[in-house]
Amino acid sequence: MSEASLLASQLWSQMPRVGGTRTRRRRKAKGDAKKRRLSDEQVRFLEMSFSDERKLASGRKAHLAAAIGLDGKQVAVWFQNRRARHKNKQLEEAYLKLKLEHEAVVIEKCHLENEVLQLKEKLLEAEEEIRKLSWSVNGGNLGSSFSTVGLQPTLGEFGMEEEAELAITDEYDFHNYTMEWTNPYGI
DNA sequence: CTTCCCTAATCC
DNA sequence: GGATTAGGGAAG
Numbered sequence: 001m002s003e004a005s006l007l008a009s010q011l012w013s014q015m016p017r018v019g020g021t022r023t024r025r026r027r028k029a030k031g032d033a034k035k036r037r038l039s040d041e042q043v044r045f046l047e048m049s050f051s052d053e054r055k056l057a058s059g060r061k062a063h064l065a066a067a068i069g070l071d072g073k074q075v076a077v078w079f080q081n082r083r084a085r086h087k088n089k090q091l092e093e094a095y096l097k098l099k100l101e102h103e104a105v106v107i108e109k110c111h112l113e114n115e116v117l118q119l120k121e122k123l124l125e126a127e128e129e130i131r132k133l134s135w136s137v138n139g140g141n142l143g144s145s146f147s148t149v150g151l152q153p154t155l156g157e158f159g160m161e162e163e164a165e166l167a168i169t170d171e172y173d174f175h176n177y178t179m180e181w182t183n184p185y186g187i
Numbered sequence: 188c189t190t191c192c193c194t195a196a197t198c199c
Numbered sequence: 200g201g202a203t204t205a206g207g208g209a210a211g
Contacts, residue, residue: 035203037198055190058188074204080190081203081205085202087191193206194206196204196205199202
């Protein structure tokens, strides 16, 4: 508190240039005394208080204001702006984290898709093998009992070709989505 | 009342 | 040009 008076020596360091330069007040020229930077000491006090509690009870506001020689309103405004800054920082961190997670998932998806392709290939090979074996076991013309419920209907039921097309379509959409997602603010 | 949001004004 | 201080309005 005693420091406050010492700090107060350089409070309103600058006043708006009323003289030569243009000083349009925003919408209202309420009197003619506003704005200017807070001193380092004031900011340090405010930062300490903010780390204690990011919202202001009116009692603390008045106390703080008196301690560093500011309006209660200025303290309130400072806290609001500080909260906004903090929120933006958090948001950006969350975004970065999400982006990393997303990239990891994209990679995993890619691996899984490759795995699916390989498995499908193996499936085809295995079916080919079965066909050969059944042919050699049953002979050429006895295969009818097997072939009526044979492999082609099975393929049809599982919808292999349609699945493949869908997979390609999915991947296309997904990549478009990825590009937009990694660039939400155009940065 | 207070807080949030948008954004103008200002400083560096 | 980004960071900071403020004004004004909406929402609670």
